[in-house]
Amino acid sequence: MTRISEIAKICNVSKTTVSRVLNNHPYVSKEKREQILKVMEELDYAPSSLARNFRTNKTQTIAISVPSFDHPFFAQLVKGVSLAALENDYKVLIFQTFYDAKNELDVMGKLKNREVDGVILGALENEWNVIKPYLKYGPILLCNEYHHSASIPIIGYDEFEATYKAVNHLIEKGHRKIGFCYDTSYSQAQGQRKEGFLKALADHDLLHNDDWIFGHGFSIEDGFRICDEIVKLKEKPTALFTGNDQVAAGIIKKATALGYKIPECLAIVGYDNQSICQVTTPTITTIDIPIMELGQRTVIELIKYLNEDLKLKRDIIKLPTELKIREST
Structure with missing residues (x-):
């Protein structure tokens, strides 16, 4: 493998000069720079990334x-x-x-x-x-x-604001029994979403029902499971903020198969605005995020x-x- 010392010897310059050309530093004449670059090309020289990283500490x-x-x-x-x-x-x-x-x-x-x-x-x-x-x-x-x-x-x-306007939309559509899904891990971001959910309910004098809070919602399969949980409830929500388009799609698929009409029996709002939102039947209302x-x-x-x-x-x-x-x- 070609070394800097060999290039320096052929070009009759110091190893420091070759290094300056490699790192695009000044203080090397145009003629000498062109000569060194030409020799590098002829010898198919590739600088060692490990050595360069060691010098720059990056x-x-x-x-x-x-x-x-x-x-x-x-x-x-x-x-x-x-x-x-x-x-x-x-x-x-x-x-x-x-x-x-x-x-x-x-x-x-x-x-x-x-x-x-x-x-x-x-x-x-x-x-x-x-x-x-x-x-x-x-x-x-x-x-x-x-x-x-x-x-x-x-x-x-703004997880709080996004959830607030999603739930507020459901309230404006006439819903009073609204459920909430959170992610696989209940992080502080998910906590902000729940705060937005509760604030929207409180601003319209609505109470939340703990039976309508569903955890571990991440995938389409989770949507199937959550739909099964809703079906078993004596008192069911009429609308749901799923916090995830995959979960929303899963709920819609399972609910439709069970004979529930969407949104007449259960309105759904997702989150992310993934492509799946436009291919489900019905298409999914969601929060669009960049x-x-x-x-x-x-x-x-x-x-x-x-x-x-x-x-x-x-x-x-x-x-x-x-x-x-x-x-x-």
Whole structure:
């Protein structure tokens, strides 16, 4: 394998001069630079990324952790992150935690060992006091997640406001018995959604029913299960905020098969505005969120801290959401 010393000898320059050309530094004449680049091309020289990383103390690699890559939301989020990273000459390592706190700590280990320059957490599986010590090794950002005291940038949506307008829409359609679904893990972001749900009910003097609160709603199969739970209830909700388009699609499919008319018997509002919303029968009313933009914005924020050597600080960035009204309400 060709070495810098060989190139330097052929060009009759020092190894420092060759290194300056490799790193695009000044103080090398145009003629000498062109000569060195020509010799590199002739020898098919490829600089060692490990050596370059050692000199700059950077890997040009960032990590993102998500609970599950096969969910449409996280697939789009990762796509947005990857595109923005590529545009800024960064590589991306993708980790699936499967909602396991130990797997999330494996990602933190990559940061501690200088295998990545920074980390994006698409969910938060550990308590914040477990993650916080890793900040001394590099920047960590929360994306699509919220924490009331984390001293880092948080990029997401106004979960409270989005849920409030979804539930308010159901109330405006005449519903008084409204249920609520939350995600597989009851995070603080999910807590904000529940607060929005309860506030919308309270503003219209409506009470919530604990029997109409359904947990572990993440997939289409979860929608099937939740529909079965609703059917068994003596007093049933007439409307449901599912918090997830996959769950909404599952409920619609199962309820329709059981003879329930949507939205006459059960109105449904999803969350994310995935493609599945437009192919179900009926189509799904949902909260539209800019998922790709979320991933891209998070990478831009992370690179800002990496390149400008800024001190990490708490900064909450909320992207806009919009209620998309379709046939399920």
